[in-house]
Amino acid sequence: MLKNYILSLSILSAILFQGCSDNKEKTENAQSVNQLVSTKEYVLTGIDQKQYVVKKEGTGFILEGANDKIVIFDIFATWCPPCRAVAPHLSSLQEKYKEDIIVIGVTIEDNIQNSKLQEFAEKYNAKYILVNSDQNRRLSDEIVKELGLGDRYPIPTMAMYKNAKLINHYVGATAEEFIESDIKNALGK
Numbered sequence: 001m002l003k004n005y006i007l008s009l010s011i012l013s014a015i016l017f018q019g020c021s022d023n024k025e026k027t028e029n030a031q032s033v034n035q036l037v038s039t040k041e042y043v044l045t046g047i048d049q050k051q052y053v054v055k056k057e058g059t060g061f062i063l064e065g066a067n068d069k070i071v072i073f074d075i076f077a078t079w080c081p082p083c084r085a086v087a088p089h090l091s092s093l094q095e096k097y098k099e100d101i102i103v104i105g106v107t108i109e110d111n112i113q114n115s116k117l118q119e120f121a122e123k124y125n126a127k128y129i130l131v132n133s134d135q136n137r138r139l140s141d142e143i144v145k146e147l148g149l150g151d152r153y154p155i156p157t158m159a160m161y162k163n164a165k166l167i168n169h170y171v172g173a174t175a176e177e178f179i180e181s182d183i184k185n186a187l188g189k
Contacts, residue, residue, distance in 0.1 A: 069162070072161075076105055076108070080156065082172055149171070158170045
């Protein structure tokens with residue numbers, strides 16, 4: 001009788017432990033799948049109809065094909081006075097460091113026509129990439145979330161990355177000299 005009890009207890013323990021290891025393996029597999037699914041990719045369309053692919057890597061963002069370049073995401077709106085004020089400074093930096101940086105203006109305005117963005121570019125000297133796609137809001141919200149600025153974030157908000165590593169971010173109209181200082185530091189100049 002005692003032997004049967006011990007044998008039953010051993011079998012029951014083996015089944016119980018086997019079940020735990022299966023659950024652990026299932027949990028690890030589910031985490032791996034979730035990591036793959038949570039990889040974010042944003043396909044942005046410029047007002048020139050070119051496609052730009054931005055990928056989230058860890059807590060940072062990288063523009064496909066821009067390895068070792070600094071990417072500045074300028075989250076803006078055409079009606080925003082500080083956004084208008086920053087545009088010529090970003091253009092100046094884009095021109096000055098054209099081999100080292102890429103500036104991408106990401107409008108948060110839904111359903112804005114490319115002609116309005118073109119008008120903004122001409123009027124405020126925005127000589128850098130302006131994107132207008134259904135992915136803009138998703139990307140800007142994700143960048144702002146990673147920066148910890150909350151759901152109702154101010155604009156302009158700029159985030160500067162190199163190889164998916166955050167260099168710095170700026171909120172509001174920021175002097176060109178401050179942005180340039182961070183560019184120089186990131187470039188080792």
